[in-house]
Amino acid sequence: MTFVLNSSILESLYPEIFLGLVAFGMLLMGRRVKDWVVYTAVSIISLLISMILLLLFDSSNSSFFGGAFVINNFGLYFALILITSSLYVSFTAGSELKHDPEIFFSIFLFVNVAMIIAAFSLNLIFIFIAFEGISIGTYILSAHGKSKRNLEASAKYFFTGVIATGFIVLGSSFYFLSTGTFNLVSVTSISLINKPSMLLAMILLFVGFGFKLALVPLQQWAVDAYDGTKNPVSAFLSSGTKVLAFLVILRVFLVGFSSMNTDVFYLFTIVSIVTMTYGNFAALSENNLKRMLAYSSIAQAGYLILVLDVVSSNASHFAFTVAIFAAMYYSLVYIFMKGGAFIASGAVREDKIMINDLSGIGLKSPVFAISLGIMMLALAGIPPTAGFFAKYYLFLALISGNLWYLAVIGILNSAISVFYYLKIIVVMFRPATEERDFNLSRPILIPVIIGAAMSIALSFLIYGYPYISSIVAGLGVGV
Amino acid sequence: MFVLLIFLLTIIFAAISILLKKKAWETAAVESFIILVLTAIYGLVDFRAYTGGIVSSSSYPIDRSIGITFSTGVDGLSIALIFLTTVIMFAAIYTAKNEKFDRRFYGLMMFTEVGLYGLLISRNFLFFYVFWEAIIIPVFLLIAIYGDSRKEKASLKFFVYTQIGSVFLLLSILTLFSYYGSSHGNVFTLNMSNLLNPAFITKDITDKVPFWTDFALFGFFFAFLVKMPSFPLHSWLPDAYTSAPYPVTIVLSGAISLMGGYGFFAVLMPIAPVIGVSTAWFIIGLGIFSLIYFALTAMFQPNTKKMMAYASAASMGFISISFGDGILAGGAVSYTAFAGGIYQILAHGLIMGLVFASLYLIKQRAGTESNLSVSGLWRDMPYISAFFLAGIMASLGLPGLAGFISEASIVLSSYYAIGALIFMVIFGMIITASYHIWVVQKTLNGPFNENMGKLKDAKGSEILLLSFLFVLILVLGIYPNLFFGPILSFVKGVI
Numbered sequence: 017m018t019f020v021l022n023s024s025i026l027e028s029l030y031p032e033i034f035l036g037l038v039a040f041g042m043l044l045m046g047r048r049v050k051d052w053v054v055y056t057a058v059s060i061i062s063l064l065i066s067m068i069l070l071l072l073f074d075s076s077n078s079s080f081f082g083g084a085f086v087i088n089n090f091g092l093y094f095a096l097i098l099i100t101s102s103l104y105v106s107f108t109a110g111s112e113l114k115h116d117p118e119i120f121f122s123i124f125l126f127v128n129v130a131m132i133i134a135a136f137s138l139n140l141i142f143i144f145i146a147f148e149g150i151s152i153g154t155y156i157l158s159a160h161g162k163s164k165r166n167l168e169a170s171a172k173y174f175f176t177g178v179i180a181t182g183f184i185v186l187g188s189s190f191y192f193l194s195t196g197t198f199n200l201v202s203v204t205s206i207s208l209i210n211k212p213s214m215l216l217a218m219i220l221l222f223v224g225f226g227f228k229l230a231l232v233p234l235q236q237w238a239v240d241a242y243d244g245t246k247n248p249v250s251a252f253l254s255s256g257t258k259v260l261a262f263l264v265i266l267r268v269f270l271v272g273f274s275s276m277n278t279d280v281f282y283l284f285t286i287v288s289i290v291t292m293t294y295g296n297f298a299a300l301s302e303n304n305l306k307r308m309l310a311y312s313s314i315a316q317a318g319y320l321i322l323v324l325d326v327v328s329s330n331a332s333h334f335a336f337t338v339a340i341f342a343a344m345y346y347s348l349v350y351i352f353m354k355g356g357a358f359i360a361s362g363a364v365r366e367d368k369i370m371i372n373d374l375s376g377i378g379l380k381s382p383v384f385a386i387s388l389g390i391m392m393l394a395l396a397g398i399p400p401t402a403g404f405f406a407k408y409y410l411f412l413a414l415i416s417g418n419l420w421y422l423a424v425i426g427i428l429n430s431a432i433s434v435f436y437y438l439k440i441i442v443v444m445f446r447p448a449t450e451e452r453d454f455n456l457s458r459p460i461l462i463p464v465i466i467g468a469a470m471s472i473a474l475s476f477l478i479y480g481y482p483y484i485s486s487i488v489a490g491l492g493v494g495v
Numbered sequence: 496m497f498v499l500l501i502f503l504l505t506i507i508f509a510a511i512s513i514l515l516k517k518k519a520w521e522t523a524a525v526e527s528f529i530i531l532v533l534t535a536i537y538g539l540v541d542f543r544a545y546t547g548g549i550v551s552s553s554s555y556p557i558d559r560s561i562g563i564t565f566s567t568g569v570d571g572l573s574i575a576l577i578f579l580t581t582v583i584m585f586a587a588i589y590t591a592k593n594e595k596f597d598r599r600f601y602g603l604m605m606f607t608e609v610g611l612y613g614l615l616i617s618r619n620f621l622f623f624y625v626f627w628e629a630i631i632i633p634v635f636l637l638i639a640i641y642g643d644s645r646k647e648k649a650s651l652k653f654f655v656y657t658q659i660g661s662v663f664l665l666l667s668i669l670t671l672f673s674y675y676g677s678s679h680g681n682v683f684t685l686n687m688s689n690l691l692n693p694a695f696i697t698k699d700i701t702d703k704v705p706f707w708t709d710f711a712l713f714g715f716f717f718a719f720l721v722k723m724p725s726f727p728l729h730s731w732l733p734d735a736y737t738s739a740p741y742p743v744t745i746v747l748s749g750a751i752s753l754m755g756g757y758g759f760f761a762v763l764m765p766i767a768p769v770i771g772v773s774t775a776w777f778i779i780g781l782g783i784f785s786l787i788y789f790a791l792t793a794m795f796q797p798n799t800k801k802m803m804a805y806a807s808a809a810s811m812g813f814i815s816i817s818f819g820d821g822i823l824a825g826g827a828v829s830y831t832a833f834a835g836g837i838y839q840i841l842a843h844g845l846i847m848g849l850v851f852a853s854l855y856l857i858k859q860r861a862g863t864e865s866n867l868s869v870s871g872l873w874r875d876m877p878y879i880s881a882f883f884l885a886g887i888m889a890s891l892g893l894p895g896l897a898g899f900i901s902e903a904s905i906v907l908s909s910y911y912a913i914g915a916l917i918f919m920v921i922f923g924m925i926i927t928a929s930y931h932i933w934v935v936q937k938t939l940n941g942p943f944n945e946n947m948g949k950l951k952d953a954k955g956s957e958i959l960l961l962s963f964l965f966v967l968i969l970v971l972g973i974y975p976n977l978f979f980g981p982i983l984s985f986v987k988g989v990i
Contacts, residue, residue: 167591334681389681398632398658399625401939408665415669416677420710423669427662434658435651438635442647445640482560 019254025080028073028087031066032129038062046118055117056110059125060103066132067099068231083199084139090490093344095135096264101351102128102254104463108359109248111459120160127153131260138271140188140198143264147184147228150257151177158245158253165367169244176237180227187220189270200272218273222283225268228261231321232291235314241309242358250306251358254313255351262320266343266491270327281328285322285422292318292429294297299436305361305369308436312395313354315433319345322410322426331417339413340488341481346406353394353403356467360388363454363464371440374449381456385444387468392437394471397430402474497541498551498569498577498616501533505609513602523588523601527608531581538574545571545981547988549688552618560781562672562683566618571985572614572760572837575978576753579844580615582967583749584608586848589960590855591742600641603633604746611750612927615757620668620685627664627754631657634751642738649731649738656731660721664758670707674700691765701769708769715763716778723755723811726785736804741855745798746848748807756814756840764833765989767822775822779913782815786923794930799854799864802934806890807847809927810898813839816920817905820912828911833986835904840980842889842897842971849964850886853879856957857938860950866934871943875950880939882953882961889968891931892924897971900979 042055049055070092079086106124113120130149137143155177159170192198194210194217223234230238239321242250269280295315302308326339363384364373378385407430414423477484508526515522541550552568569577588604610630617623639650660929671690676683684690693847701708723726736744763770786809793805818835821829856879857872858864873879889896892903902924909917953961971978 052681332677334676378760393632396658399628404625404628412666412669412673415666416673420666420670423666426657427666431655431659431662435655438651438654441636442639442651443637478558478561478563481558485560 028078028080028085031069032132034069035062035125035129035132036221039122039129041239042122042125046116050117052110052113054119055121056106059106059110059121062125063099063103063106063128066128067096069094070099070132075354079138081139081142083201084142085133085136085346086138087136088490089487091136093484093487094107094259094347095132096133097351098131098256098260098346099128099257101355102131102250104351104355104466105248105252105256108251108362108459108463109246111457112246112248112362114162116160120157123156124155127157131256134260134264138200138267140191140200140268140272143268143444144184144188147225147264148181150260151181151228154253154257156251157249158241160249161246163367164461165244166246169495170240172410173237173238173241176227180224180234182224183220183227184224184351187217187222187224190214190217191221193217200267214273214276215279218269218276218279218283221268222287225261225265226287228313229258229265229317229321231287231317232294232314235291235294238314239307239310242313243304243306247306247358247362250310251355253308254358255355258313258317258354259347262317262343262347263323266340269324270491277328281325284324284328286326288318288321288422289425289436291315291320291321292426294318296429296436299433302436303365303370305371305374305440306358308371309354309357309361312433312436313426315429316350316395319407319410319426319430321351322405322414322422325419325422326413326417329411329417329419335413335416337485338409338416340491341485342406342409342413344484344488345402345409345474345477347470348477349394349402349406350471352467353391355396356391356464356471357388359460359467360391360464361383362460363456365453365455371443372449373452374440374444375446376452377454378445379447381453381461384454384456384461384464385441387464388444389441390468391464391471392440396434396437398434400475401471402477403471405475407477496538496551496553499553499567501530501537502567502609502612502616504533505530505605505612509602509609509663512605512776513598515598519524519598519601520588520596522591523605524585524592526605527581527585527588530608533789534577534581538578539572541569542571542574542981545984546861547571547984549618554618560683562676562685563621564686564688565622568618569616570988571981571983572757575837575841575887575982576757577612577615578978579753580608580611580750582964583746583844584611585850586852586960586964587745587940589747590745590852590957591740592956598744600637603637604742606633607637607750609744611753614754618687620672620690623687624661624665624668628658628661630751630754631661634747637743637746638735639887641740641743643740645734645738649734653731653735654811656721656728660718660728663714664718665883667711667718668739670711670714671696674707687762688694691762692923693766693768696766696769709783712763712770712774716738716774717756719755719758719763720781720815721755722758723752723814724808725781725811725815726754726788729789729808732808733801733804736807737798737801740853741858745848745851746805748804748851749844752807752811753840753844754845755811756836759814759818760833760837760840763818764821764986767791770822772823775819777819778815779819782812782817782819783916783923784812785809785815786812786920787926790923790926790930794926794933797865797867799866799869799938800851802866802930803847803850803854803890804929806931807843809923810839810843810890812923813902813905816909817901820905820908823912823964828908829990830983830986831904832908832912833981833990834983835901835908835987837982838975839898839905840899841978842901842968845964845968845971846886846889846896846898848946849882849961849968850890852964853886855884855959856953857883861947862894866937868944868946869938870941872939872950874943876952878953878958879961882958882965884935884939885965885968887931891928891973895969897968897975899972901973925989 134146148373194214227234299311323343394401549568554566557563613626789809796802821832892898
C-alpha cells in the first residue's frame with residue numbers, strides 16, 4: 017500500500033474521529049428522523065468506512081505519545097475483530113428498538129471509538145479512559161428499553177462496574193509507584209523494595225479488568241446483566257466487550273507485568289481453573305437459556321485466559337506463538353458463535369427465555385435449528401467447526417508449554433460442556449408441548465445463519481497461521 | 496487417488512441425499528450401493544498383490560509450518576474396514592425402507608459414511624481426529640431425533656461418553672506433535688507415519704521425560720477403550736443400541752464399533768514396542784473381564800435387542816485380548832494375534848449386521864423383541880428364523896462362518912501369550928455359546944405364541960439383503976484368505 021495514513025497522530029486517529037463525528041451527527045438528526053432503518057444503515061456504513069480507514073494504516077509499527085499509542089498489525093487485527101462484532105449485532109439491534117434509535121446508535125458508535133482506541137493503547141491511562149468510555153456506553157446501552165428488567169440489569173451492571181473502575185485507578189497508581197511510568201513497557205526487573213506495591217497493583221488491576229471479562233470471583237454481574245438486557249445488547253456485551261477485555265488483560269499482564277511472570281502465572285492458573293470449572297458446572301444445571309449462555313461465556317473466558325498461563329510460564333518461542341495465535345483465533349470465532357447464540361435466543365418471544373421454550377423449532381424452521389446447532393457444536397469445540405480449531409491451537413499451546421495438568425483440566429471441562437450445548441440441540445428437535453409462535457423474522461434469522469456459516473468457514477483460518485504467527489509479537493511494543 | 500475420488504463421491508452423495516426432496520430412500524440405497532461396488536472394485540484391483548505398506552497415497556499440504564496436510568492412503572487394515580463400512584451402511588439404509596424416515600435421516604446416514612470413510616483413509620492425525628469426531632455428530636442426531644422414548648438421555652450419554660474419550664485422544668496427538676517438533680529442529684508434522692514411530696518416541700520422549708509417553712499412551716488407550724467399548728467405560732452402549740431405531744443400531748454395532756478397534760491397530764500397533772508388558776496384561780485383563788462380564792449381563796436380558804447389544808460388546812473383548820497377546824507373544828505368534836484381532840472387527844461387524852437386520856424383521860412382525868413373548872417363530876417365518884439362526888451361530892463362532900476364523904486365531908495366540916489363563920477366555924466363550932443357544936431356543940423354537948397373531952415371512956427384497964450378508968459371512972468363513980491375506984501382510988509390514 018502506497019497510501020500511508022499514520023504519519024502523524026491526527027492521521028492515525030482518522031477512524032475514531034470519523035466515527036465520533038457520525039455519532040454526533042446522528043444526535044442532531046434525531047429531531048427529524050425517527051426511523052430505525054436509517055440509523056442502522058448509517059451506523060453499518062460508517063463502521064465499514066472506519067474498517068477501510070483502519071486497513072489503510074501503514075503496516076509497520078508507529079508509536080505516538082511516547083509509546084502510549086502504538087499502531088501495529090496485532091492491534092489492527094483486534095480492532096477489526098471488534099468492529100466486526102459491532103457490525104454483526106447492529107442489524108438485529110436496530111430492529112428491536114422501540115424508541116430513540118438515534119441515541120442508541122450514537123452511543124453504540126461512541127463505544128466503538130473507545131474500543132478502537134483501547135485496541136491500540138499500551139498505556140494504563142489510555143486504557144483506563146477508553147475502558148471507561150466503553151463502560152459508560154454499555155451502561156446506557158443495557159438500560160435502553162422500557163421494561164423494568166432492562167433497568168434492573170443495567171443498575172446491577174453499573175453499581176458493580178463503577179467499583180471495578182475504582183480498582184483500575186488504584187491499581188494504576190500503584191503501578192506508577194513501583195515502575196515510575198504508566199506505559200506498559202517491559203520492565204525487566206523490579207527491585208525488592210517495589211515488589212509489594214507491584215503485587216498490589218497486579219491484584220487491583222486484576223479485579224478491575226477481570227470484572228469486565230467476568231472471571232470468577234467477579235462473574236455474577238454478567239449472568240444478571242446478560243439475562244436482563246435485550247438480546248443484541250447481551251450479544252454485544254458477551255462478544256465485543258469481552259474480546260476487548262481479554263485483549264487488555266493480555267496486554268496489561270503479559271507486557272506490563274512481564275517482570276513478574278511467576279506471580280502472573282500462579283494468579284491466572286488458579287483463576288482459569290476456577291473460572292472454567294465454575295462456569296461449566298453452573299451452566300449444567302441452568303434451565304434459563306440466556307443465563308446458561310452467560311455461564312458458558314464465563315467458562316469460555318476461563319479457556320481464553322489459559323493463554324496467559326502458557327505465555328507467563330516462560331514457554332518456548334513456539335508455545336508463545338501458538339498461544340497468541342490461539343488467542344487471536346479464538347477471539348474471532350468467539351464473536352460469531354457467542355454473539356450468534358445470544359441473537360438466536362431472540363427467537364423466543366418471552367421475557368424469561370427457558371431452554372424448553374425452543375422445543376419444536378426444529379420442525380418449524382430447520383434452517384434456524386441447524387444454524388443454532390452448528391454454533392452450539394462450535395462452542396463445544398467439536399470438529400469440523402472453527403470452535404474446534406481454536407481450541408486445538410489453545411491445547412497445542414498448553415501441551416507445548418508442558419502444562420499438561422491445565423490441558424487435562426481444560427479439555428475435561430470442554431468435554432463436560434458438550435452436555436449442556438447438546439441439550440439445546442436435543443430440545444430443538446423435540447416435538448413442541450404447546451403451540452408457540454417464534455420470532456423468525458429476518459433480523460434474527462439472517463445473523464444466526466451468518467454466525468453458523470462463519471463458525472464453519474473460519475476453520476480455514478488455519479491457512480492463515482504463517483501470516484498471523486508473524487504478527488504475534490505486536491502484543492508488546494516490539495517488532 | 497481412486498479411493499479419494501470415491502470419498503469425494505460419498506460427500507456429494509450425502510449432499511444430494513439431504514437436499515433431494517423425493518424418493519429419499521431409493522436415492523440413498525442406490526448411492527450406498529454404488530459406493531459399495533466401487534470400493535469392492537477398488538479393493539480387488541489394488542489389493543490383489545498387496546504386500547504391506549500404504550497404497551494409493553496422496554497428500555495436499557494446507558499449512559506446512561505447522562505440519563497440516565490432507566494426506567490419505569489405504570493399507571490392508573483400512574481396506575478391510577472400508578469394505579465393512581460400505582456393506583454395513585448399505586445394509587442399514589436398505590433395511591430403513593419400511594419406516595417413515597425422511598430425507599434428513601438418509602442424509603445423516605450418508606454423512607456417517609462420509610465420516611467413517613474419511614477416518615479410514617486419513618493419514619494425517621488432524622484429519623484423523625476431525626473425522627473421528629465428525630462421525631459422532633450425525634449418529635448423535637440420528638439417535639436424538641429418531642430414537643424411542645428414551646432417546647434424549649441415550650443420545651446425550653452416547654455423545655458425552657465418546658467426547659470425554661476423544662478429548663484425551665486429542666491431547667495424546669498434541670503431545671506427540673509437540674515433541675516431534677521440538678526434537679526435529681522445529682520441523683512440525685502431523686503425519687501418522689512420522690509420529691507413530693517407536694524409535695522417535697523412545698529416543699525423544701521416553702528417554703527425556705518418561706511421563707509424556709505414559710500420558711500419550713493413556714490418552715490413546717482411554718479414547719479407544721471408550722469407543723470399543725470395554726468394561727468399565729461401556730455404559731453408553733446398551734442405552735444407545737436399544738433406543739436407536741434398528742437401521743441406526745446396525746450402523747452402531749457394525750460400523751461405529753470398528754472405530755475403537757481401528758484405533759488399536761492403526762495407532763497403537765505401530766508403537767507396540769513402546770507399550771510395556773504390564774499395560775499389555777492390563778489390556779488382556781480388561782478384554783477377558785469384558786468378555787465374561789458382558790456375556791453374563793447379556794444372559795439375563797429379557798430384551799433380545801439389548802442382549803445382542805451386550806453380545807456385541809462381549810465379542811469386542813476379543814479385540815483387546817488379541818492386542819495384548821500380540822504385544823506379549825512376539826515373533827510369528829504376534830502376527831496371528833494382531834491379524835486375528837483385525838479379522839474379528841470385520842467379522843463382528845458383518846455378523847451384527849445380519850443379527851440386527853433379521854431381528855428388525857422379527858420386531859416389525861411380532862411387534863416386540865422381548866424374548867419372553869416371542870416364541871416359536873419357525874412356524875410362520877422360516878426364512879427370517881433361518882437367517883437369525885445363522886447370525887446367532889456366526890456370533891458364537893461356529894466353524895465355517897467368519898467369527899470362527901478370528902476367534903480361533905485369537906485363542907491360539909492367547910495360548911502362547913498368556914498360557915493357562917486361556918481357560919478364562921474359553922469360559923467366556925462357553926457362556927457366550929450358552930445364551931446364544933438359549934435365545935434361539937426361546938424365540939425360534941418352542942410353542943408358537945398365539946397372541947402374536949398370524950405372522951408374515953420375509954419378502955423377496957428382504958431375503959435378498961439377508962442372504963447378501965450371510966453369503967459374505969460364509970465366504971469370509973471358508974475362504975478367509977480374501978481378507979486375512981492383506982491383513983497379515985499389513986501386520987507384517989508394520990511390525
